[in-house]
Amino acid sequence: MAAERHQAGLKILEKLTTDAYQIQEQVLEEILNRNAGTEYLRGFLNGQCDKQLFKKNVPIVTYDDIEPYIHRIANGESSDILLAEPVTGFYRSTGTSGGQPKLIPSTAEKDKGALFQTLKESVMNKHFGDLDKAGKSMQLLFTKQEIETPSGLPATPATTSIFKDSGFRNIVARLYTSPIETILCSDNNQSMYCQLLVGLIQRDEVGSVGSSFASTMLRAIKFIEDHWKELCYNIKTGHLSNRINDSGCKNALSLFMKPNPDLADSIENICGCKSWEGIIRKLWPKAKYIGTITTGIMSQYTAALDFYSGGLPLVSSAYVCSEAMCGINLEPLSKPADVSxxxxxxxxxxxxxxxxxxxxxxxxxxxxxxxxxxxxxxxxxxxxxxxxxxxxxxxxxxxxxxxxxxxxxxxxxxxxxxxxxxxxxxxxxxxxxxxxxQNVILSIDAEKTSEVDLLRAVTKAKALLDPLGFLLTGYTSYADTLSTPGHYILFWELKTKESNDMKEPDPKIMVECCSSVEESLNYTYRMYRKETIIAPLELRVVKQGTFDALMDYYVSQGASMNQYKGPSCIKSKEAIKILDSRVMGKFFSAETQF
Structure with a gap:
């Protein structure tokens, strides 16, 4: 049945992509037929459903433009001011990739989500074989407690909405190692501990591992690094740590906790090695791939994940945002830099x-x-x-x-x-x-450094550390405009490949890293540096665990760990304080003549 479903999925995919123009026309026509009478569209279309009039009269907008309508619905007005179908709740974006959290209307319609998932699974089965027979996925999944708008509508991250749906509950035990209770646990640390514990207990049944984003996957590896002895003790004795006090987690784990000294010894031998290179493949030897988003800003983590992966492919399977499901990666074995x-x-x-x-x-x-x-x-x-x-x-x-x-x-x-x-x-x-x-930039004067410009510069600079055995496990930045002249400040978290202990980086090499970043930035930046309109770039090396603390801060402010994307540019004063409190070294670029 699964094979037939996936073959059918591939046929649907062929038809959708072949008839793309006609389907797009039908989609717009259906949207207008449904919603032309809403208060918002009436102001531009006068009740008409004409597609050309839509493109001529309806403006291209940002969230700020439609926020008043969304707030009116959240405060109790009828949803037909914006759409004909009743709003059943809101998807709440994290706001960590540049800006404040947004409320995106959601409805009861779920058919598109189910089809999108089927098509994605069909592509994965085509390239990796029958994944239903390969074993379960140790996919680290997290939820965020929903908030309620004044009208009583729930506002929650899109992934939380999916995980709380009855349809997901019906399939989770068959597809994933994590019991639903561990996924729904509101304490992220307890959730992480329990999901990793059951993932290790079922290590021989795991066909794939992953998380929504590469940053969360790296955090999981660091979590194992910090707690593997305790995890092994739980497996050896069959007793769950006292640190777990969530009743749902305790009840779910009770079904897995049986003394297994042999399994504990195997995991201890793997984790006790000096180097953790290839640790993921060693812990889950039957896994076929690591499923996690490594495109965009997440590409900064690919080098570290490659080190830990043991050669397992890194698969970014889909492009989805809070506003819409958009695209599927038809070549999941592509290298992260080549994913389309x-x-x-x-x-x-x-x-x-x-x-x-x-x-x-x-x-x-x-x-x-x-x-x-x-x-x-x-x-x-x-x-x-x-x-x-x-x-x-x-x-x-x-x-x-x-x-x-x-x-x-x-x-x-x-x-x-x-x-x-x-x-x-x-x-x-x-x-x-x-x-x-868009608009995630650093700027002191008229120069503008984009997210991708900064990523390119950091990637080139960190190559200077590779021969010294360092991994860059996280970075962010901000533009210090309070000093005169202003300058860019980068925060780097480093880790040695051969041990969990952090050694001091060579100051001379770090200065070279600063200069390398500057030399890779755009012409405008370099000219402003030459004219001393911008001061030398500063690089602050922070202690290990700093970017975990940064994630914890954003989660405490309402972000979902499952959807957290570490910001490449920091605007929050509180977040900067967290980074500054963990600085272990400061370095400045040399006075380079550009």
């Missing part, structure tokens, strides 16, 4: 705003800042004309775009904030690489 997501035309109506990144860079490079006032250069940049969006099937490979979605749940021409690059087509459906989040 094929957009599914039935999930939402997609438009794409061309982003003239290359043109803008060339434009800035041609500006002679010694002869042009800063204000004048800013005015020249702002004079670049606005660009019209293109439809899904009309994107051009090699071009970068900002994603715009129109959904069945009340988002109309909504800018998601993700920058994607079109890489090609599968049949008639385009494929995209995730590039970066």
């Amino acid at each position: 997501y094929t957009f599914l035309p039935n999930m939402a109506y997609f438009e794409f705003l061309p982003v003239k990144k290359d043109c803008l860079t060339k434009f800035l490079d041609q500006v002679q800042f010694n002869g042009v006032a800063h204000q004048e250069s800013k005015e020249m940049m702002s004079s670049i004309e606005a660009i019209e969006p293109v439809d899904l099937v009309n994107v051009e490979p090699g071009q970068c775009y900002e994603l715009v979605v129109t959904t069945f749940a009340g988002l109309y021409r909504y800018k998601v904030g993700d920058i994607l690059m079109a890489t090609g087509f599968y049949n008639n459906a385009p494929q995209f690489q995730f590039v970066e989040r």
Whole structure:
């Protein structure tokens, strides 16, 4: 039955991607037929359902533009001010990838989610064989307690909504090592401990391991590193640690806790080795892959995961955001840097705003800042004309775009904030690489350093540490504009490959890292450094566990651990205090003549 379902899924995928244009037209038509009479769309369409009028009159918006409508629904007004179908709750974004948490309307419609999951599973089975026979997935899953709006509607992260659904409860025992009680546990540390414990107890039944994002997977490895002796003692004695006081976790684990000295000894021998290179494959020898998102800002963790993976492929299977399910990776064995997501035309109506990144860079490079006032250069940049969006099937490979979605749940021409690059087509459906989040930048003056610019510079600089046996396990940044002149500050957390002990990095090498980062930044930054408009870049090395503490802070502020994406640029003063309190060394770039 499973094989037939997956074959059917592949056939559906072929039809969807072949008929991409027609399906997109149908999707927009259906959305307008449903919602043209809402207060929001009436203001632009006067009740008409014409698609061309929609594209001409309905503006492209950000969350700030529609937030008043969402707050009115959250406060008790009828949802038909924004969409015809009743709003059953809100998906709450984490806000850690650049900005405040958002409330995205959700409805009772679940068919698209089920189909998306089936199509994703069909692709995975095509490449890895029958995963139902390969064993369970030790997928680390976490939930966040929902909040309630004044109207009584729940607001929760999208993943939490999925995990609390009865449909998920019906399949979790068959597909995953983690009991549902451990996933729903509100204490992330207890949840992590129990999920890893049952994952180790069932290590010979595990066909894959993973988490939503690579940062959480690395945190799990660090967690095992800190607690493996205690975990082994639990397995050896059949007694759960007193640290676990959550009743749901205790009851669920009681079904697994039986003395198993041989298993405990095997795990002790693996974890007791000097080097943890390949630890994931050693602990779960039958696993076929590591399922976790390693694209975009998560690519900073691929080197560390490669070290721990033992050669297991890192699989980023899908591109999903709080606003919409978008695309599936049809080549899951692709290297993280080569992953493209094929957009599914039935999930939402997609438009794409061309982003003239290359043109803008060339434009800035041609500006002679010694002869042009800063204000004048800013005015020249702002004079670049606005660009019209293109439809899904009309994107051009090699071009970068900002994603715009129109959904069945009340988002109309909504800018998601993700920058994607079109890489090609599968049949008639385009494929995209995730590039970066829009507007996650560092800036002191008129220069702008994007998320991807910073990632590229850090990746090049950290290569200087590779011969010394260091792993970069996390980084972030902020622009210090209080000093005169202002300067960029980077925080790096380092770890040695051969032990859990942290040795001091060579100050000379760290200064070289600072200079390497600066040399990799854009022309504008380098010119401003030369003119001392920007002071030398500062690199602060922090103690191990600092980025875990940063994650804990954001989770305490409402972020979901399951959806947490470590920010590449910090804006929170409290978060900066956490980082500064754990600094173990400060280094500055040399006075380089650019």
